[in-house]
Amino acid sequence: MRRRRAVRSSEATTVPQPNSNGIGKSRKAERKMTRKLKKLGRVAYAKHKSVEEVIREKFASKKSKKKKKRQNEESDEEMQELKKKKQESDSEDDISYEEYLQQVKDKKKQVSMDGMNKEDDLAIHRYSRLLGLQKRKAKIPKVFKNDGLDALLEFCDAENRDELVAMEKEIEDEHFKEEEENSGGEENGGDPDDINLSEGSSGEDEELSDEDFEDEASSSEQDSDGENGNKEEVVEDIYGRKINKKTRELIDFNPQAARQKLAELESKGDSDETKLRVDRNLTGLINRLTESTLVKTKQAIEELWRTESKNVIKQSLYRILSKIIGSSFRVQNQLIYVYTALLSLLHSTVDQEITAYFVEYFICDLVKSLENEGLSEDDKSKDNKAIFLANLWNFKITGFPMVFDVVDRFAKNLNIDKLQMILTILSHCYKSLKKKCAQQMQDRITQVLSGYEKAPFSEIPRSKFIAEQLGALRKQQPVSIDFDEIERLNKMILAICKRGKGGLEKELGMSLDDLLMAEERGRWWIVGSAFRLPTDSYNEISQKSQNKSLTQFPPEMLQLAEKVGMKTELRKQIFCLIGNSEDEDEAFERLIRLSLKGQQERELVYVLMAMSLREKKFNPFYPDLMGRFCNYNRRFNLTVQFAVWDRWKEVGALSVKGQANFAALIHYLLVKEVQPISLLKVVDWGLLTKTQSVVLLKLFQLLGETPKNVLKKIFAPLFDEKKASKLTLLFEGMRVWLSIHLKTSPVLQILDVLVTGLQ
Structure with missing residues (x-):
């Protein structure tokens, strides 16, 4: 107590000391300041900062709080004014609940529309930057001009639109004035049909050329048609065909016109600079191509395919590779393997259009050049081309039918060069052909050797040596060819395709005949490139091909088919093929060669079912043939099942023999496991x-x-x-x-x- 009193008395007697600013403070204010400083010290310690920095931040935050407070006060005043105005204009009593809901919906719709507009603006801005349209504001891109979109873009601009509309109005007004002047001149000068013979005219005006007369006649015909309302305007569509403008009816079709139009578009669209640039880039890539740079070269060509003209890239790539392969010296097999592997990568990962173009022109040039003119012994270009053609099959770009088509083509008019080509092709794709179709390869070799024995050049020693090597292929594979290198490159291509989350694309399915007749029939392997010529000769050929299949059968067989109920030509053909077959294998092969698709396949099962039920005694030949088709493709299982169910519903219309044969047919299908026991689930056991x-x-x-x-x-x-x-x-x-x-x-x-x- 004494100590406290002493302290209090000392506090009372102390005089306040002046601070650094010369202003005196009480002890209470000093204690308050020390507490604040301690608090700031704790804050600085927690934030790992100095006390001075914390003090500065605090004073800055106070200033910002004051600003915010002022802004909030101003905004509150504005809101109050708006509320007052709104209360004055629309009171709560005037708005019903339904109107209130409608206003809420409108606001939500407006907000969503604003958000969508912002997203659209952002997308437009983004893609305009990617396309580089902002850099070329003054000029319209050349791509748009080639497509005819420059006028449309000008019309989309608000400023240009007003100018275009004004110009069009001026042109219409001038045209209208000219028509009025012409009509006024006719009225003043009398009837235009009256001819004034008193005024002389020059001989040049009297004598009209034939062209002028034809133009006048055609114009008079068009005017008369326009008066009658039967005027037919002939225009060209995008394919170069002449059509009626109103009805869009085809008037005339000329394939050459379509090709000319395509050539014009290509010449306009692709400048010489782009062709030179693409050609230079591809030449550099092909020259640097090795097994180690295979993937990089593919990626570079893929980038060019995205940015440059596709037609220019296809032409340049074919021109460069064909120049290398068609050289007069022998190209190493390793280089040919790498070139073909590059094409296989492009085929699987970029686009089939590249390889389709290359294969078409390469094989057509090879066949035509070998048929038109022979090659000298020193020229090794035929060996290079033959090895390259064989490797197109080895690397799964073309199918094995293409190889056999080329061999058959060369075997027709056989000479030493073609015999050498056949040997080279079959030798380099020996291993893959033996895995896939060994018997067909041996048949082709036998066929070529039989044609060689009848040829006049068979006594030449060189031809004998080639024939002996070709005959040796039936027993053993050639030793001089490294098939392990081809398999290794194929595995590498498969790994690259799997790594890119893709797979090997299917082989090109066109035949040699399709390639040679592409200009007349079109290219069905390219979407939109196939066409059928509407000529009389084409219709005659199609009718002959339809009737040809029926004329090869005797008339007695055709009468029997009609008697059994085979009304359509397809059913008659299937009936005759089955009836003339010796066993199941022959019948199955003949029916497969028909290459029926879709609904036509069902006719096979229908005819087999009908023939089975018409037999005097049950013949297991028909259900065995059904089983062959079911093993060939699973879709025939469902077709047979539905055929049995249809016959079960109409079993009352069958004869006694037909009913017995039907029961025996179902029994045979169940016992041979062609159909399961669920075949009987259609039976209603109670009715x-x-x-x-x-x-x-x-x-x-x-x-x-x-x-x-x-x-x-x-x-x-x-x-x-x-x-x-x-x-x-x-x-x-x-x-x-x-x-x-x-x-x-x-x-x-x-x-x-x-x-x-x-x-």
């Missing part, structure tokens, strides 16, 4: 007709004669855990029907055994 009951009785009698192990396989799906739920009605109905009509049937016993085995 069977008399004929259906007869067919089922014969079917289960035949099943009772089959071995028990076969029966267990047939009825095993009924007790499978995955399939049993879908086949419960079939199992229960079959079991009840058998217990009523065939109590002693082995089928019922097998079913009971299987049921007890599950239990």
Whole structure:
């Protein structure tokens, strides 16, 4: 107590000291200041800053708070004024609840529209920067001019649009004034049909040339047609065809006009500078091409394919590679493998259009050059081309039918050069052909050697040596060719394609005939490039090809087909092919050669079913042939199933022999495992007709004669855990029907055994 009092007395007696500014402060203010400084010290320690920095931040925040406070006060005043105005204009009593909801919807819609507009503006800005349109504001891009979009872009601009509309109005006014003046002159000068013979005219005006007369005649015809309202305006479409402008009806079609138009567009679109630039880039890439730079070269060509003209790139690439391959000296096999591997990479990862163009022109040039003029022995370009053609198949760019088409083409008019080419082609693709189609390769070799024996040059020693080497290919593969290198490059290409999350593209499916006749028939392997000439000769050829298949059969067979009910030409053809076949293999091969697609394939099963039911005794030839087709492709399983179901519905229309054959057919399909037991799920066991009951009785009698192990396989799906739920009605109905009509049937016993085995 004494100490406290002493302190208080000392505090009372102390006089306040002046601060640094010369202003006196009380002790209370000093304590407050020390507390603040301590607080700031703790803040500085927590923030790892000096006390001075914390003090500066605090004073700055105070200033910003004051500014914000002023701004908030001003905004509050503005909001209050707006509320007052709104209350004055629209009171709450005047707006109903429905109007309020409508206003809310409109606001939401406006907000969403504003957001979408902002996104569109951002997208437009982004893609304009990517396309480089901002850099060329003064000039319209050349691509737009080539496509005819420059006028459209000018019209889209608001300023240009007003100018264009004003110019059009001026032109229309001038045209209207000229017409009025002409009509006024005719009225003043009298009837225009009256001819004034008193005024002389020069001989040049009297004598009209034939061209002027034709122009006047055509113009008078057009005027007369326009008066009658039957005027036909002939224009050209984008393919160069002449069509009626109103009806769009085809008037005249000339393929040469389409090609000329395409050539004009190409000449306008691609300048010489772009061609030179692309040619220079591709030449440098091909010259530096090795196995190590294969991927980089592919990436560079892919970038060019995206940015430059595709047509220029295809032409340049073909020109460069064909110049290298067509050189008179022998190119190393390793280089040819790398060139072909590059094409295979472009085929799989960039675009098939590149390889389709290359293959078309390369093979056509090879065939035509070899047929028109022979090559000297010193010229090694034929060997280079033959090896390159073989490697197009080795690297999965073309299919093996293309190789055999070229071999067949050379074998027709055989000479030493063509024989050498055949040997080179078959030698370099020997290993891949032997894996895929060994028998066809041996047949081609035999065919070529038989033609060689009849040729007049067969006595020449060089031709004998070539023929001996060709004959040796039937027994052993050539030793001088490194097939391991081809396999290694193929594996590398497959790995690159898998790494790029893609796969090897399918081989080009066109034949040699398609390539040679591409100018007349079109290129079906390119979308939009196939066409059919609407000429009489084409229609005659198509009719001959349709009737040719029927004329090769005897008339008795055709009469029998009509008698059986084969009304269409396709059914008659299938009937005759099956009837003239000696065994299943021959019939199957003949029917496959028809190359039927889609709905036409169903006709095969229909005819086989009809022929099977028409036999006097059941013939297993027809269900065996059905089984061959089911093994060939799974879609025939469904076709056979539907055909059986259709016949089951119309079983009452069958004869007694037909019903017995139908029961035997179903039994054969079940026993040979062509169709499962679910084939009978269409049977309604409670509502069977008399004929259906007869067919089922014969079917289960035949099943009772089959071995028990076969029966267990047939009825095993009924007790499978995955399939049993879908086949419960079939199992229960079959079991009840058998217990009523065939109590002693082995089928019922097998079913009971299987049921007890599950239990």
